[in-house]
Amino acid sequence: MEIILAKRAGxxxxxxxxxxxxxxxxxxxxxxxxxxxxxHSPQVVHRLEEMGVKVLKGLGEIxxxxxxxxxxxVTSEELEEAVQKELEVVDATCPFVKKAQENxxxxxxxxxxxxxxxxxxxxxxxxxxxxxxxxxxxVGSEEEAARLPKMKxxxxxxxxxxxxxxxxxxxxxxxxxxxxxxxxxxxxxxxAVRQQEATALARTVDCMIVIxxxxxxxxxxxxxxxxxxxxxxxxxxxxxEINPAxxxxxxxxxxxxxxxxxxxxxxxxxxxxxxxxxxxTS
Amino acid sequence: MEIILAKRAGxxxxxxxxxxxxxxxxxxxxxxxxxxxxxHSPQVVHRLEEMGVKVLKGLGEIxxxxxxxxxxxVTSEELEEAVQKELEVVDATCPFVKKAQENxxxxxxxxxxxxxxxxxxxxxxxxxxxxxxxxxxxVGSEEEAARLPKMKxxxxxxxxxxxxxxxxxxxxxxxxxxxxxxxxxxxxxxxAVRQQEATALARTVDCMIVIxxxxxxxxxxxxxxxxxxxxxxxxxxxxxEINPAxxxxxxxxxxxxxxxxxxxxxxxxxxxxxxxxxxxTS
Numbered sequence: 001m002e003i004i005l006a007k008r009a010g011x012x013x014x015x016x017x018x019x020x021x022x023x024x025x026x027x028x029x030x031x032x033x034x035x036x037x038x039x040h041s042p043q044v045v046h047r048l049e050e051m052g053v054k055v056l057k058g059l060g061e062i063x064x065x066x067x068x069x070x071x072x073x074v075t076s077e078e079l080e081e082a083v084q085k086e087l088e089v090v091d092a093t094c095p096f097v098k099k100a101q102e103n104x105x106x107x108x109x110x111x112x113x114x115x116x117x118x119x120x121x122x123x124x125x126x127x128x129x130x131x132x133x134x135x136x137x138x139v140g141s142e143e144e145a146a147r148l149p150k151m152k153x154x155x156x157x158x159x160x161x162x163x164x165x166x167x168x169x170x171x172x173x174x175x176x177x178x179x180x181x182x183x184x185x186x187x188x189x190x191x192a193v194r195q196q197e198a199t200a201l202a203r204t205v206d207c208m209i210v211i212x213x214x215x216x217x218x219x220x221x222x223x224x225x226x227x228x229x230x231x232x233x234x235x236x237x238x239x240x241e242i243n244p245a246x247x248x249x250x251x252x253x254x255x256x257x258x259x260x261x262x263x264x265x266x267x268x269x270x271x272x273x274x275x276x277x278x279x280x281t282s
Numbered sequence: 283m284e285i286i287l288a289k290r291a292g293x294x295x296x297x298x299x300x301x302x303x304x305x306x307x308x309x310x311x312x313x314x315x316x317x318x319x320x321x322h323s324p325q326v327v328h329r330l331e332e333m334g335v336k337v338l339k340g341l342g343e344i345x346x347x348x349x350x351x352x353x354x355x356v357t358s359e360e361l362e363e364a365v366q367k368e369l370e371v372v373d374a375t376c377p378f379v380k381k382a383q384e385n386x387x388x389x390x391x392x393x394x395x396x397x398x399x400x401x402x403x404x405x406x407x408x409x410x411x412x413x414x415x416x417x418x419x420x421v422g423s424e425e426e427a428a429r430l431p432k433m434k435x436x437x438x439x440x441x442x443x444x445x446x447x448x449x450x451x452x453x454x455x456x457x458x459x460x461x462x463x464x465x466x467x468x469x470x471x472x473x474a475v476r477q478q479e480a481t482a483l484a485r486t487v488d489c490m491i492v493i494x495x496x497x498x499x500x501x502x503x504x505x506x507x508x509x510x511x512x513x514x515x516x517x518x519x520x521x522x523e524i525n526p527a528x529x530x531x532x533x534x535x536x537x538x539x540x541x542x543x544x545x546x547x548x549x550x551x552x553x554x555x556x557x558x559x560x561x562x563t564s
Binding site: 171172179181186 | 446449450453454457460461462463464465466467468
C-alpha cells in the first residue's frame with residue numbers, strides 16, 4: 001500500500017507553542033497545573049500528567065504553584081484569580097486567540113456591542129466572550145444572527161477555527177442590524193488549510209485515516225469533510241485503534257491529523273499501517 | 283383615468299432642506315452663487331437663477347458674495363477655498379452626505395485605507411472622497427471590489443443613494459482583503475423607499491410617469507426599475523413633455539418623482555394628465 005501523509009497534518013502554530021511551554025514548565029521544580037486540558041489531545045495531556053502536571057477544573061482546587069493556561073485560553077476572571085492567588089502563570093494561550101480576546105476587550109471599551117462568531121460551548125469562545133465588558137452575543141449560524149437585536153455599533157470577532165462562510169453570513173446579517181460595524185477577522189487559516197489538503201487527499205485514496213482527540217472540534221470536522229468524499233474514512237486517537245480489515249483491497253491510504261495531534265502519534269499510526277501492509281503482502 | 287401618486291414621491295429630507303436654504307439665501311441682499319447645481323432639478327435651479335443665484339463651475343470665478351454648497355456637497359478643498367476667500371458659506375450639504383464625509387475623514391485619520399462604494403463620476407462621491415487624507419478607492423461594483431489590493435485596515439463608506447446589495451458585495455470582497463474592516467452604512471433609505479413604492483405602483487397601473495431631472499441619477503434609476511415592470515413608463519422633467527398619445531386605452535396612471543423633484547412640478551404633471559383625460563372623455 002502507498003501511504004500518503006497530508007503536508008500539513010497535526011500541530012498548528014499555537015498548539016505547538018503551547019505544548020512546548022507546557023513540557024518546559026513540567027520539567028521545572030514545584031507543583032504544576034493546567035486549567036482544563038492544555039490541548040485537545042488526551043495522549044499529550046496524559047504524558048504531561050505523567051510528568052506531574054495535574055489538570056484542574058477550577059482554581060479553587062489550589063493555593064500555590066504554577067498554572068499553565070491552555071492554548072484555547074481561559075476567562076479573564078480565571079486569569080485574574082490566578083494573579084490574585086499569586087500563582088506563577090505560564091500563559092500558553094495561542095497568540096491568535098489572545099488577539100481575539102484583546103479585540104473583544106477593545107471593542108467593548110470603545111462602546112461596541114460585541115458579536116462573537118463561534119460555538120458557545122467551546123472553551124475558546126467562553127474565554128473570548130469573558131473579555132467583553134458590555135453586551136456580547138455568541139452566534140453560531142446565519143439563523144442565530146438573524147435573531148440579533150438592532151444595535152448602534154456592532155463589533156464582530158470570530159472563534160479562530162470558524163469557517164469563513166459562517167463569518168460572511170453573520171457579517172451580512174449584522175449589516176442590517178446597525179449603522180456601524182467593525183470586524184476583526186480573527187479566523188486562523190490553519191483549520192481551512194488542513195481541511196483543503198485533507199479533502200484533496202481524500203479524493204485520491206481508497207481509505208482515509210484522520211488522527212486526533214475525540215474532544216477536538218477541528219479533528220471531528222476534518223473527519224466529517226473527508227467522509228463526505230471517501231466513505232472509508234476512520235477517525236482514531238491512537239495506532240492501537242486501527243483495524244487491519246479497513247485496508248482490504250486498498251492500494252492508497254491517506255493520513256491526516258487535527259491541529260492538536262502530536263507528531264509521535266502520527267508516526268506511530270504510519271508505522272502500524274506499514275506493519276499491517278507487510279503482514280498482508282508476506 | 284385614475285391617477286395614483288406614489289406616497290413618497292419627490293423631495294427627500296436633504297433636498298428639501300437644501301432648497302429651503304437656497305431660497306432663503308436668494309432672498310437676502312448681495313451676490314449669491316451656488317457651486318454646481320444646488321440639486322439635480324434644472325427647473326428649481328432655473329427659479330433660483332431668476333432670483334439672482336448664479337451657478338458657478340469653480341470658485342475662481344468670484345472674489346466675494348455668498349456661496350451655497352449644494353445638497354451633494356463639495357470637496358474639502360473647495361470648502362477651504364471658500365473660507366480663505368472669506369465668502370459667506372451657506373452649507374446646504376445633506377446631513378447624511380456630511381456624515382459620510384466625516385466618516386471618511388475619521389477613518390482616514392485613524393489609519394484606515396478607505397473604500398467608498400459609489401459612482402466615481404458623481405459629485406457626491408467626489409466630495410466624500412476628498413475628505414480622505416490617506417489612500418482611498420471608489421468601487422462601483424463587485425468586480426471592481428475584487429480588484430482592490432490587500433489592505434491592513436479597511437474603512438468602508440457608501441454613497442447615500444447606493445443599493446444595499448452593492449454595499450453587501452463590496453463588504454464581502456473586502457472581508458478577503460484585510461483583517462480589520464470598519465463599515466459605516468451611510469446609505470439613506472429615501473432612494474430604496476421611493477423605488478419600492480414606485481415598483482409596487484408600476485405593477486398595478488397601465489402607464490407610469492416618472493418626474494425628475496435627466497441629470498438626476500436616482501430619477502433615472504427610478505424610471506429604469508419601473509420600466510422593467512411596466513413598459514409604458516415615461517420619464518419627464520416637466521408637464522410640457524407629456525404626450526396625450528401615451529394614455530390611449532389607459533385606465534390607471536401611476537405617478538412618481540425623484541428625490542430632487544419639487545412638489546409644484548408634480549402638481550403641474552397631475553393637472554396636465556387630468557386635462558388630457560377630460561379632453562378624451564368629453
